[in-house]
Amino acid sequence: MSKPRAPEDGPADVSRRRPNINDIARLAGVSKKTVSRVINASPFVRAETRERIEAVIAELGYAPDPQARGLAYGRAFLIGLVYDNPNPQYVVNMQLGLLDGMKGSGFELVVHPCDRSSPTFLEDLRSFVERQRLFGVVLTPSVSEDERAATIMAEIGCAYVRVASVSLDQPEHMIETRDRLGGREAAAHLAELGHTRIAFVSGPRSFRSSHERRSGFEEALEERGLHLAKAFAVEGAYTYESGIERGRELLAMSPAPTAIFAGNDEMAAGVLQAARQAGLRVPEDLSVVGFDDFQIASRLWPTLTTVRTPTREIGRLAVERLMGREDDGRDPKSRLPSLVVRESTAPPPCRD
Incomplete structure (x- = not known):
């Protein structure tokens, strides 16, 4: 006499242990392969089937094991963020955007800070991607602007998306920030x-x-009959300290500028400090504009007029493009730079 078959677990029974992909397939009435396609955001699943599977996943709180998936597919379900950027807030905002886009995907994020001036830059980058067996990589400025980095990704066969101020690659590999x-x-x-x-x-x-x-800045000035004097164009390092140094140099000139546009908020904060040290009032004696609209801009005194760049939104879009997901229909203008006027700008003093 054959032994009676044990009853299969229902949702309540499965919830008492860690669910696996077999449980999802059985309770949704589909194959394990179909569940895998939904987990990996494949477009080749009917909408009603996808909804049924996603409902079971949500009910059981199922999360794919990245290591197990990596063994099954011969690659890790990891996405790398590669950056060489002196502004820590940019990196944080970009990470938050990537995590937004990866939510519910089963992918995990790993980061790789690097130094493009290092003689081992390219070797280290290749080693990072190969060692981690990455699914794909998001390259941010200034790494994204280095054609050698993109070439390495193509040679390895690693999917990549470049975030840059202008288009440098095929559309599927680019998120253009339009800094101009x-x-x-x-x-x-x-x-x-x-x-x-x-x-x-x-x-x-x-x-x-x-x-x-700078190009966009000069273009708009010239359209209004103005120009950027050579002496008034100085180079910083995207750091607070360089903003102080360059600000001091500019404000020591005679005549001094009545307005300074700094290439990012960190340098703009340094210019504000240089103005205070020189005994100048902002915006009565000097107007200051930054670029980025990171948290620091609204916490300075006076609050900073700046150009907002939606870094977090750009990060979300970059990773979704990397994973092959379709755009969600948000207004493309939400990804473009836009001016935020606060307290650090006003008309020039009467002596101008």
Whole structure:
């Protein structure tokens, strides 16, 4: 006489232990392969089937094991963030955006800070991707602007998306931040306030964003009959300290500028400090504009007029493109730079 078959677990029974992919398939009435397709965001699953599987996953609180998936597919379900950026808030905001886009996907994030000036930069990058067996990589400025990095990804066969101020690759590999538009916004604002002696503190020359922000700034000034004087164009390092140093240099000139556009908020904060040290009031004696609109901009005194770049949103979009997900229909304008006017800008003093 055959032994009676034990009854299969129902949702309540499964919830008392860690559910696996077999449980999801059985309770949803589909194959394990179909469940795997839903987990991996494959488009080849009917909408009603996807909804049924996702409902079971949500009910059981199922989360795929990245290590087990990596063994099964011969690759890790890991996405790498590669950066060489002196601004820690940019890196944090980008990470938050990537995590937003990865939510519910079963992927995990690993980060790789690097130094493009290092003689082992390319070797270290290749080693990082191969050692981790990454599914894909998001490259941010200034690494994203280095064609050698993209070439390595192609050679390894690793999916990648580049975040950069201009298009440098095929559309599927690019998120363009359009920094030139932000520079135009800053110039237009200061010109409309009546400033004519306007200075610019750029970021490092090794960053494409520095050139794009300056180009847009100069274009918009020239359209209004103004120009950026050579003496008023100085290079910073995208750091607070460099903002102080360049700010001191500019404010020691005679005549000094009545407005300074800094290439990021960290340098703008340094310019504000240099103005205080020089005994100048902002915005009565000097207007200051930054770029990024990170948290520091609204916490300074006076609060900083700046060009907002939606870094977190860009990170979300980058990782979703990397995973092959379709755009969710959000307004593309939400990803473009836009001016945020606060307390650090006003018309020039009467002596201008």
